[in-house]
Amino acid sequence: MSVTATVRVLPAEEIAARAGGHTAPYRWPERSTFFAERAMRLRQLAHGHAMGDFLLFVARLAEAQQAALERLGRDGGVAVPDAAAVDRASLAGKPPLAAADGPRDPAWQGVLREIVRALRTHVTSGPAAEALARLERADEVFLDRQADALLNGVMAGLDLAAAPVVAAALQAQWTHQVIELVRAHEARGPAGAQAQTQPVGMLDDTGICPCCGSRPVVSIARSGGDASGQRYLHCSLCGTEWHLPRGRCAHCGASGSEKIAYLSLDRQDGARDEEEPEASARAARATIQAETCDACGHYLKLVHGEREPLAEPVADDLASITLDLLVAETGKQRHGINLMLLFGDPDGAAADEAVNPGATAPPGGS
Numbered sequence: 001m002s003v004t005a006t007v008r009v010l011p012a013e014e015i016a017a018r019a020g021g022h023t024a025p026y027r028w029p030e031r032s033t034f035f036a037e038r039a040m041r042l043r044q045l046a047h048g049h050a051m052g053d054f055l056l057f058v059a060r061l062a063e064a065q066q067a068a069l070e071r072l073g074r075d076g077g078v079a080v081p082d083a084a085a086v087d088r089a090s091l092a093g094k095p096p097l098a099a100a101d102g103p104r105d106p107a108w109q110g111v112l113r114e115i116v117r118a119l120r121t122h123v124t125s126g127p128a129a130e131a132l133a134r135l136e137r138a139d140e141v142f143l144d145r146q147a148d149a150l151l152n153g154v155m156a157g158l159d160l161a162a163a164p165v166v167a168a169a170l171q172a173q174w175t176h177q178v179i180e181l182v183r184a185h186e187a188r189g190p191a192g193a194q195a196q197t198q199p200v201g202m203l204d205d206t207g208i209c210p211c212c213g214s215r216p217v218v219s220i221a222r223s224g225g226d227a228s229g230q231r232y233l234h235c236s237l238c239g240t241e242w243h244l245p246r247g248r249c250a251h252c253g254a255s256g257s258e259k260i261a262y263l264s265l266d267r268q269d270g271a272r273d274e275e276e277p278e279a280s281a282r283a284a285r286a287t288i289q290a291e292t293c294d295a296c297g298h299y300l301k302l303v304h305g306e307r308e309p310l311a312e313p314v315a316d317d318l319a320s321i322t323l324d325l326l327v328a329e330t331g332k333q334r335h336g337i338n339l340m341l342l343f344g345d346p347d348g349a350a351a352d353e354a355v356n357p358g359a360t361a362p363p364g365g366s
């Protein structure tokens with residue numbers, strides 16, 4: 001496979017805007033399907049995949065997350081900011097469920113133990129089983145330190161093999177909180193002309209999640225309803241999707257075809273498009289592209305949900321690490337972060353420098 005270079009396209013948003021289309025600013029996670037769809041897609045992608053065992057491990061993790069999310073919906077027991085707290089955060093320009101520096105409901109540790117128990121029945125040997133055993137024995141202080149490291153993007157001291165499981169618990173809790181926040185907003189209904197039309201406001205930095213301040217995993221073009229072809233960034237922690245027009249860099253906000261380009265894997269093992277014009281057409285039909293920015297040297301993947309209806313941001317990102325490896329060869333840095341697969345050196349560097357794919361093998365095995 002090779003990288004097919006530089007397909008420059010008219011953003012679909014621009015087409016929609018010209019047609020007078022309306023774009024929903026957010027897409028919210030659905031409690032009954034959110035992690036189940038991820039698990040299903042991971043199982044599908046695992047067939048014959050070089051990282052098949054790891055994808056199946058994350059699928060089992062997603063199934064446990066789905067069960068935890070549904071249980072949280074029945075039992076509650078996790079604090080959710082009220083309307084006044086959301087307004088205060090909004091006025092301060094901060095996300096209402098700030099992951100890095102906000103308070104964290106200790107209930108997440110109960111979610112973690114629930115997920116570990118569910119996985120222990122399936123994962124009985126290998127590094128993943130050892131990581132689960134470590135988590136089972138771990139005390140609250142250790143677990144909180146792991147969560148702090150993960151949510152602040154610090155690799156130092158992180159148990160890399162246990163990190164996907166810790167992250168899974170945090171994702172389940174944050175996703176639950178977002179769903180409840182949206183539900184409370186909708187329950188309040190229209191309360192006069194001054195009422196907020198959306199549960200949360202947009203942040204100045206459109207490259208991070210407006211609900212929790214985390215970076216996106218990837219972006220995804222959504223089809224159906226009023227989202228036809230619109231591109232949304234998918235939060236790595238809480239699952240919120242927020243709109244950012246295609247052709248605009250998620251890292252620095254630059255736009256314009258002289259700065260933004262699209263790279264994709266050429267599955268035909270073909271030549272670069274200057275050598276073979278057909279490669280360019282194939283790249284324009286690829287399910288996943290890397291949207292690269294020459295202004296800041298970063299990139300974010302774009303998953304084409306309108307070309308592959310079952311595409312799921314976390315699953316399709318994990319299954320296309322080859323694209324990251326090839327883009328890394330061009331010197332571009334990844335803006336997206338996938339908590340299921342962190343790269344870096346737990347003895348040193350900060351994740352901001354270390355999330356780019358490198359030599360570290362993924363944890364996993366089933």
Ligand SMILES: [Zn+2]
Nearest residue numbers: 209212235238
């Ligand atoms: Zn978020």
Ligand SMILES: [Zn+2]
Nearest residue numbers: 249252293296
């Ligand atoms: Zn940029």
